[in-house]
Amino acid sequence: MTPQPDPTITDTLPSRGRVHVIGAGPVGLLLTALLQSMEGLSVHLYEKRSDYKRTRMVKLASYLVADSVESYRSDHIDGESVDAIFDPVELDEGLAFRQSIPSDLSSLLREWSQGFCPLNVIERSLSSLIDARASSTVQRSSMVMTPDDAMAMLAPGDILIDCTGCKSLLRDHLVPNAGTADVDANTLNIRLEYAIVVTFLYGQAYACNEHCKYYKNVENQEYKFIPAVHRTFYDGNISHVTGIVNITAEDYDAMPSQFDGQWLRDHFPGVARSMDRFIDKIKQETHGEVMGDLEIVRIPLNLYRGRNATSRLWRTSALANHPFAKSPVFLLGDSAIGSPYFQSISLGFECAMFLAGLIAQRDLPVDDMLDRYELFIYKQWLRVYMRSKMIKHNKDLFESIDDPLALLDKLHIY
Numbered sequence: 381m382t383p384q385p386d387p388t389i390t391d392t393l394p395s396r397g398r399v400h401v402i403g404a405g406p407v408g409l410l411l412t413a414l415l416q417s418m419e420g421l422s423v424h425l426y427e428k429r430s431d432y433k434r435t436r437m438v439k440l441a442s443y444l445v446a447d448s449v450e451s452y453r454s455d456h457i458d459g460e461s462v463d464a465i466f467d468p469v470e471l472d473e474g475l476a477f478r479q480s481i482p483s484d485l486s487s488l489l490r491e492w493s494q495g496f497c498p499l500n501v502i503e504r505s506l507s508s509l510i511d512a513r514a515s516s517t518v519q520r521s522s523m524v525m526t527p528d529d530a531m532a533m534l535a536p537g538d539i540l541i542d543c544t545g546c547k548s549l550l551r552d553h554l555v556p557n558a559g560t561a562d563v564d565a566n567t568l569n570i571r572l573e574y575a576i577v578v579t580f581l582y583g584q585a586y587a588c589n590e591h592c593k594y595y596k597n598v599e600n601q602e603y604k605f606i607p608a609v610h611r612t613f614y615d616g617n618i619s620h621v622t623g624i625v626n627i628t629a630e631d632y633d634a635m636p637s638q639f640d641g642q643w644l645r646d647h648f649p650g651v652a653r654s655m656d657r658f659i660d661k662i663k664q665e666t667h668g669e670v671m672g673d674l675e676i677v678r679i680p681l682n683l684y685r686g687r688n689a690t691s692r693l694w695r696t697s698a699l700a701n702h703p704f705a706k707s708p709v710f711l712l713g714d715s716a717i718g719s720p721y722f723q724s725i726s727l728g729f730e731c732a733m734f735l736a737g738l739i740a741q742r743d744l745p746v747d748d749m750l751d752r753y754e755l756f757i758y759k760q761w762l763r764v765y766m767r768s769k770m771i772k773h774n775k776d777l778f779e780s781i782d783d784p785l786a787l788l789d790k791l792h793i794y
């Protein structure tokens with residue numbers, strides 16, 4: 381029998397409402413700061429960490445602060461995808477929302493999209509901005525939220541937003557009847573590669589480009605060290621360099637999650653030789669020294685998405701008494717979409733702006749709100765999927781550049 385709509389499931393949200401944001405990483409914090417100044421909303425932010433300690437340097441995309449469609453689509457890889465995926469009216473609405481962002485917040489976004497910044501500086505700045513604003517207070521709870529806690533705290537009409545990162549608290553709970561054993565019930569995951577990400581400081585200006593990637597790897601038959609060009613920058617004293625080396629699944633399994641250059645030399649001399657050759661060539665060229673040690677993390681580069689980014693399925697399921705049927709739930713940031721190659725915070729911020737714009741429309745039917753968010757997230761997924769696949773394809777070709785037959789095997793023209 382087709383389930384009938386439950387009369388206790390409301391069409392629109394109450395004019396004054398509560399929003400629960402779980403996870404105060406960069407994306408949860410930005411969303412909170414956007415919602416904080418909205419009339420009629422009270423925001424409750426939950427976080428398990430007591431301090432912000434992640435010092436890795438991150439870069440935000442310039443499209444976050446774009447003031448025209450031209451500047452929004454200026455990235456040479458995804459400019460065309462933007463045109464292909466979004467209607468002009470959607471782009472205009474996004475730009476209009478950016479113009480409405482309070483100046484305390486928009487000036488921070490402008491600052492971060494100009495250069496590099498430690499992740500914890502972004503987190504601390506947003507957190508302090510939220511606390512310092514006199515307009516309205518955000519209630520904060522320091523706790524490890526569980527899915528049961530999240531369900532229990534919801535009153536009908538509350539909004540729940542999961543910003544808990546790649547190991548999302550609620551992603552796989554958005555599918556009714558999935559069952560606890562059904563891990564990844566709602567997750568599509570594409571493993572692009574395993575890699576180590578190497579970061580170091582260098583005491584001279586070092587500008588990297590595509591030619592530099594090639595010439596400094598000429599003797600590296602395998603384990604090519606590929607610097608992330610747009611992540612290499614000189615702050616007036618030192619260059620901050622980040623590079624990726626593709627490794628095998630076996631290498632990945634045998635490495636700790638974090639280590640230094642010496643550990644790599646002792647345990648993976650082949651990988652270390654490629655990295656050191658690359659760095660030696662930088663030194664020969666610019667006569668500088670690496671400052672301190674290399675910081676290395678091993679990561680699986682996953683491209684993934686929650687197939688459902690909202691609780692939409694619960695509203696039409698037979699389980700109408702479930703809290704997720706009566707309160708809209710959204711995934712945001714790494715909780716919703718994961719993209720390697722240094723683009724996720726910008727993607728999460730972009731989605732936070734869209735979601736805040738939807739929540740501001742209190743008379744919007746809940747079903748429309750959920751559908752519009754699903755569509756937007758799907759479009760962002762297509763965009764980041766295309767960009768990431770293009771980067772991965774270019775990396776694959778680069779890795780075979782010295783072997784024409786292997787290169788041709790990877791081309792697949794038509």
Ligand SMILES: Cc1cc2nc3c(=O)[nH]c(=O)nc-3n(C[C@H](O)[C@H](O)[C@H](O)COP(=O)(O)OP(=O)(O)OC[C@H]3O[C@@H](n4cnc5c(N)ncnc54)[C@H](O)[C@@H]3O)c2cc1C
Pocket residue numbers: 402403404405406407408426427428429436437438439440499523524525526543544545546549577677679712713714715722723724725726727728
């Ligand atoms: C080496 C490296 C370099 C990177 N460089 C860049 C870059 O240059 N640009 C870029 O855009 N991105 C970069 N990224 C990715 C970026 O760091 C993440 O995409 C970003 O941190 C995701 O933000 P988030 O807020 O969605 O999730 P997270 O940062 O993961 O935050 C989630 C928050 O939720 C909290 N939380 C989780 N579970 C619970 C729970 N049960 N209860 C309460 N709280 C909970 C966590 O403590 C955390 O504070 C990089 C990543 C790596 C590994």
